[in-house]
Amino acid sequence: MMEDKDIQAMEKKVFRATVNDGLADMRAGFILSLFAIAPLLSPTLGDFWSSAVWLPLYLAFDILLRLIKQRAVMPRMGTVRFGPARKARIRRTMMILLAANLVSFIAGLVFFLKFNKGFRPSVWTVSAGLALSLMVVFTAAGLMLQLNRFFIYGIGTAIATLAGEWLFQTGLASHHGYPAAFGLSSIVLIGIGVVVLMNFLHHHPVRTEGKDHGRA
Amino acid sequence: MDEREPNESPRPAAGIDRIIHEPARYLIMATLYVVESADFLFLERQTGLTKGNLSSHLAKLEAAGYVQILKEFIQKKPHTMLALTEDGRKAFDAYRQGMKRMLNVQEP
Numbered sequence: 001m002m003e004d005k006d007i008q009a010m011e012k013k014v015f016r017a018t019v020n021d022g023l024a025d026m027r028a029g030f031i032l033s034l035f036a037i038a039p040l041l042s043p044t045l046g047d048f049w050s051s052a053v054w055l056p057l058y059l060a061f062d063i064l065l066r067l068i069k070q071r072a073v074m075p076r077m078g079t080v081r082f083g084p085a086r087k088a089r090i091r092r093t094m095m096i097l098l099a100a101n102l103v104s105f106i107a108g109l110v111f112f113l114k115f116n117k118g119f120r121p122s123v124w125t126v127s128a129g130l131a132l133s134l135m136v137v138f139t140a141a142g143l144m145l146q147l148n149r150f151f152i153y154g155i156g157t158a159i160a161t162l163a164g165e166w167l168f169q170t171g172l173a174s175h176h177g178y179p180a181a182f183g184l185s186s187i188v189l190i191g192i193g194v195v196v197l198m199n200f201l202h203h204h205p206v207r208t209e210g211k212d213h214g215r216a
Numbered sequence: 217m218d219e220r221e222p223n224e225s226p227r228p229a230a231g232i233d234r235i236i237h238e239p240a241r242y243l244i245m246a247t248l249y250v251v252e253s254a255d256f257l258f259l260e261r262q263t264g265l266t267k268g269n270l271s272s273h274l275a276k277l278e279a280a281g282y283v284q285i286l287k288e289f290i291q292k293k294p295h296t297m298l299a300l301t302e303d304g305r306k307a308f309d310a311y312r313q314g315m316k317r318m319l320n321v322q323e324p
Contacts, residue, residue: 007246007249007250010246010247010249010250011250011251014247014250014251014262017261017262077257077258077261078254078255078256078257078258078259078260078261079254079255079257079258079297080251080253080254080255080258081251081252081253081254082251082252083250083251083252204261207257207260
């Protein structure tokens with residue numbers, strides 16, 4: 001017999017089944033690749049275009065993920081519509097994600113303006129700020145998707161950011177360690193996503209509605 | 217001597233909805249209870265039931281007025297959306313309450 005907490009656990013299990021296809025991991029990994037690629041392109045393309053060239057690539061990747069979801073995942077998983085409580089929870093978490101991004105953007109803008117006026121904070125302050133932002137964003141994503149591994153991604157990328165800075169300080173990496181730290185994080189997340197997706201496709205062969213269910 | 221069948225007992229168990237009490241139907245009801253609607257394939261995946269088994273249980277739940285079945289064709293393929301009716305939600309709530317009461321009564 002189900003208690004209320006069991007009903008909640010059941011809803012969580014059903015929701016998780018719809019998002020645990022590895023696509024979110026791949027998307028997060030691809031977004032992290034911006035931090036790895038932009039510093040490398042910056043000397044030749046400048047700060048703006050080094051980031052801007054990545055956007056069409058992300059758009060192409062986004063289309064690819066949507067196609068995978070539509071053509072490969074949905075025919076194996078089926079369709080489900082969640083109730084108002086779940087939709088409200090997703091909206092709340094989206095607001096947290098938006099707020100975290102907005103705060104990071106404003107902090108970056110303020111930093112940029114102050115930097116132009118001669119402000120030079122400790123490199124560790126910048127790295128710690130970025131690490132904290134990544135942890136907040138990944139935690140919010142983990143809460144929204146109910147996928148615990150996103151909390152680990154948050155901790156992992158935060159540590160990678162600080163480790164990258166340390167590598168840069170010791171002369172073992174360039175560009176404050178961003179290409180190394182975020183390149184590796186990106187590869188790991190996309191790799192995990194691919195493994196999860198392959199596992200899902202392997203264990204969920206395509207089924208179509210046949211004669212049997214027509215009686216229902 | 218009491219000649220009643222075991223399931224005709226006047227004890228709290230008598231109030232338990234036997235349509236929902238069957239494990240497969242209970243699983244279907246519980247899954248549909250936590251969502252707004254789901255299609256046949258999704259329910260099949262979540263419950264682990266075979267197509268035939270799921271169909272027959274859904275037919276019973278539909279006959280009881282607990283499940284609403286909407287049939288449609290998407291790209292010439294049959295597609296069935298399923299949702300609990302208002303009566304179905306009430307019956308599932310009542311079933312859970314009934315079971316809770318019964319288990320409380322039977323506790324030593």
